Amino acid sequence: MKKVLSIILIILIIFILTGCNEEKINSENFKITTSFYPMYIIALNLTKDAKNIELNNMTDSSIGCLHNYTLTTNDLKKIQESDILVINGLGLEENILNTVNKTNSNIKVIDSSDNIDEKDIISGNNVNPHIWTSINLYKNQVETISENLINLDENNREIYVENTEEYINKLNELENRENTVKEKIANVEVVVFSESLEYLIKEMNINYSIFSIGHEESGVSSEELGEIIDEINNKNIKTILIDKEDSKAIANSVSAETGATIYEMDSCLTGELDLDSYITKMNSNLDILENIV
Numbered sequence: 001m002k003k004v005l006s007i008i009l010i011i012l013i014i015f016i017l018t019g020c021n022e023e024k025i026n027s028e029n030f031k032i033t034t035s036f037y038p039m040y041i042i043a044l045n046l047t048k049d050a051k052n053i054e055l056n057n058m059t060d061s062s063i064g065c066l067h068n069y070t071l072t073t074n075d076l077k078k079i080q081e082s083d084i085l086v087i088n089g090l091g092l093e094e095n096i097l098n099t100v101n102k103t104n105s106n107i108k109v110i111d112s113s114d115n116i117d118e119k120d121i122i123s124g125n126n127v128n129p130h131i132w133t134s135i136n137l138y139k140n141q142v143e144t145i146s147e148n149l150i151n152l153d154e155n156n157r158e159i160y161v162e163n164t165e166e167y168i169n170k171l172n173e174l175e176n177r178e179n180t181v182k183e184k185i186a187n188v189e190v191v192v193f194s195e196s197l198e199y200l201i202k203e204m205n206i207n208y209s210i211f212s213i214g215h216e217e218s219g220v221s222s223e224e225l226g227e228i229i230d231e232i233n234n235k236n237i238k239t240i241l242i243d244k245e246d247s248k249a250i251a252n253s254v255s256a257e258t259g260a261t262i263y264e265m266d267s268c269l270t271g272e273l274d275l276d277s278y279i280t281k282m283n284s285n286l287d288i289l290e291n292i293v
């Protein structure tokens with residue numbers, strides 16, 4: 001009788017242990033962290049209704065671009081706990097990637113720029129990494145992130161596939177509108193003060209001169225300022241495009257000298273954490289561009 005009881009007890013213990021184990025595995029969420037705002041909005045769309053996942057943005061949604069960004073203790077904590085880090089790539093997160101690998105060598109990095117064709121990348125002295133302001137390249141980023149999520153988290157495969165299709169459909173609609181506006185403003189000439197807007201302007205075939213003075217750079221020499229003013233006067237340019245994040249001081253003085261009008265665009269670097277944030281922002285950009293003629 002004692003022996004039977006022992007066997008029952010052993011079976012019970014095994015049952016409880018296995019049961020506990022299973023529960024532990026189920027409660028282990030798959031943790032996805034994104035480097036900054038535009039990557040978070042993509043991941044938010046792709047992981048909608050996904051099971052057992054936890055999505056975090058490493059940086060606050062008001063931080064903006066990550067050039068020269070230094071990781072905080074809180075960022076490092078998020079990285080330590082993550083299974084996946086989604087980045088824009090093209091050097092934008094270069095400063096932080098070394099630290100990330102040292103902090104969590106098991107973390108899988110999804111580089112959203114992996115499938116961008118080299119011919120589509122704008123590079124002068126440096127590569128311009130702000131590809132997401134091109135709707136077409138943004139779609140490519142969405143697809144690359146999606147493919148990687150499907151590979152790394154099989155359990156949510158169907159949801160990822162469904163969400164990707166839904167989001168790409170919405171982005172196709174946005175792209176259709178972009179094409180309509182593009183035709184309307186075919187011969188417009190503008191001056192752009194932020195490299196983060198360059199992909200959108202280029203995609204829309206707008207003739208532009210770019211002076212990267214508001215984004216990474218902190219100031220402009222009087223010589224450069226003279227060049228900008230000459231360019232606007234010589235070409236009789238009526239439009240200055242700046243990013244809402246950038247300082248308006250230089251644009252204001254150039255506008256005062258030339259009479260060109262300043263329009264504030266949104267390069268989707270900061271904002272609300274809504275599923276349609278990117279689409280809303282890009283539609284506002286199209287509203288502005290539609291009316292600059």
Ligand SMILES: [Zn+2]
Pocket residue numbers: 065066067130196215
């Ligand atoms: Zn930037």
